[in-house]
Amino acid sequence: MPELPEVETTRCGLAPHLEGATITGVVIRNPRLRWPIPENLPELLNGLSIRSLKRRAKYLLLDCKSGTLILHLGMSGSLRILPLATAPELHDHFDLLLDNGKLVRLRDPRRFGAVLWHEGDAHAHPLLARLGPEPLCDEYGENAFDARYLYQAARGRNVAIKQFIMDNHVVVGVGNIYASEALFRAGIRPQLAAGKLSRERCARLVEAIRATLTEAIEKGGSTLRNFVDSDGKPGYFQQHYRVYGRGGEPCRACGTPIKQLRQGQRSSFYCPKCQR
Numbered sequence: 001m002p003e004l005p006e007v008e009t010t011r012c013g014l015a016p017h018l019e020g021a022t023i024t025g026v027v028i029r030n031p032r033l034r035w036p037i038p039e040n041l042p043e044l045l046n047g048l049s050i051r052s053l054k055r056r057a058k059y060l061l062l063d064c065k066s067g068t069l070i071l072h073l074g075m076s077g078s079l080r081i082l083p084l085a086t087a088p089e090l091h092d093h094f095d096l097l098l099d100n101g102k103l104v105r106l107r108d109p110r111r112f113g114a115v116l117w118h119e120g121d122a123h124a125h126p127l128l129a130r131l132g133p134e135p136l137c138d139e140y141g142e143n144a145f146d147a148r149y150l151y152q153a154a155r156g157r158n159v160a161i162k163q164f165i166m167d168n169h170v171v172v173g174v175g176n177i178y179a180s181e182a183l184f185r186a187g188i189r190p191q192l193a194a195g196k197l198s199r200e201r202c203a204r205l206v207e208a209i210r211a212t213l214t215e216a217i218e219k220g221g222s223t224l225r226n227f228v229d230s231d232g233k234p235g236y237f238q239q240h241y242r243v244y245g246r247g248g249e250p251c252r253a254c255g256t257p258i259k260q261l262r263q264g265q266r267s268s269f270y271c272p273k274c275q276r
């Protein structure tokens with residue numbers, strides 16, 4: 001599943017091809033995504049010029065001045081830039097044709113992705129309006145997600161810290177993999193009650209979340225070509241995880257076998273010695 005680093009890498013890869021281009025056509029091959037692709041999208045988008053491609057949580061926001069095309073990759077989606085004449089393959093459900101000889105293509109085998117249109121400020125869209133702060137800087141360079149914020153938000157909360165940081169109302173974009181990785185870096189057990197964290201440990205966790213995501217985005221830069229190649233498979237990052245997916249294997253820091261547990265239907269991984 002694409003997590004925030006993949007979405008941000010996709011944004012960086014696509015933005016130079018999109019910003020300043022004019023939309024000359026829209027192809028909807030299969031509108032049945034998580035929500036139906038609006039039927040009138042071709043009329044709405046034809047002739048519009050693209051001002052910017054931004055990101056909020058895992059939503060990509062294509063700002064076309066009169067409105068915003070909201071894109072989400074769901075469980076299995078990928079977006080690529082291709083020459084206009086490229087023939088579609090199975091699962092290529094949606095194309096945006098551009099005046100620069102290129103197209104943007106959405107491939108989504110499981111069809112949990114989304115292509116939606118919103119007139120006016122996209123941040124007011126029901127999907128975006130109630131989201132928590134960005135874990136890194138937001139588009140205005142603000143950093144609302146800090147130790148003080150996390151500490152305050154966690155007061156009186158009995159939910160496990162891992163589920164707490166994966167809650168989009170608390171902070172966006174911390175998926176299952178990066179939650180496990182960040183908690184390992186911060187030395188915090190995933191099952192600890194959120195409200196039990198001291199200010200100091202909140203500070204460590206905020207730093208760990210930022211560092212984990214930033215590192216993944218930087219590594220993603222080396223796979224950027226996957227998003228702009230005509231024949232490259234749009235694979236997600238293969239990374240060298242510290243704990244994620246390593247149940248029973250030795251901790252990279254101390255050698256203790258990594259433990260695995262289920263939390264809210266998701267697998268968590270932690271080192272019983274390094275994480276308290």
Ligand SMILES: [Zn+2]
Pocket residue numbers: 251252253254255256271272273274275
């Ligand atoms: Zn360890």
